[in-house]
Amino acid sequence: MKKDATPAEIADRMLDPRIVDASEELVHRTGMSDDDVAHTVEVMRALRRWHQASERMSEASNRYMRLNSTDMRALRFLIAAHNQGAVVTPGQLSEHLAISTAATTKMLDRLEAGHHVLRAPHPTDRRSLAITVTEHTRRDARETVGRQHARRFDVAAALVPEERDVVIRFLDGLSATEVLEDAEDGLGAG
Incomplete structure (x- = not known):
């Protein structure tokens, strides 16, 4: 790895299990080609970009409305x-x-x-x-959050039904990981 990597490059690489979990202690990649791993990492990067954009939009709405x-x-x-x-x-x-x-x-x-x-x-x-x-x-x-929601709806509506089903299955699967982690390691205990 480059010693002079930028913060963005480091953050980008931390999603790649070939770098952060080379010994496959957590992320098992048996049976996956390097291309499959790279493509999966791209999904995770896209998810991170969406999460960051969502946070920025939420923060902008909060500032506009002057509310937490x-x-x-x-x-x-x-x-x-x-x-x-x-x-x-x-x-x-x-x-x-x-x-x-x-x-x-x-x-x-x-x-x-x-x-x-x-x-x-x-x-x-x-x-x-x-x-x-x-x-x-x-x-x-309505002018802030409502318009953002309308743009998001348009993106989902542009998908064909089969694509929506894949997205729903993917996001529901991600949501379920929270429950599984909480049940497995007690992180959710409060």
Whole structure:
């Protein structure tokens, strides 16, 4: 390996098991040709590029809206509920975000102070509140996150059904690795 490699070259190579796991302790490549390994590494590189682009888009939306990622997740959930005609309570929001009720209350205080959400009496449960997004915030989110989602949808829609099935199987398989790792080594124990 070159001693004068750039950070980008080093990061690119760290996805290649022929370099980072030459003895195949973790990544078993038996039966794979060098071309198959290289092609698989290209898939991993493309996945990394998507992940980096997704992070940049998310950070740009957060900066535009001047909110943190949990606030943005809350707003996206509230907008989706609004679009479905569903009423959202603080408890439901807390459950969706997997945060405590105290953290939810603080977040709602902050979002209400920033004119992003409204609290109102729940239409059918006097003990609860209904949380909604203000029209201004809904429009701003639509212009940022909504347009990004539309562009992503267009990319998926351009695939033929068989290609979509492959992508779904691939991404579901990647998602399942988290569960398998957590169950195998206890990393997910909290």
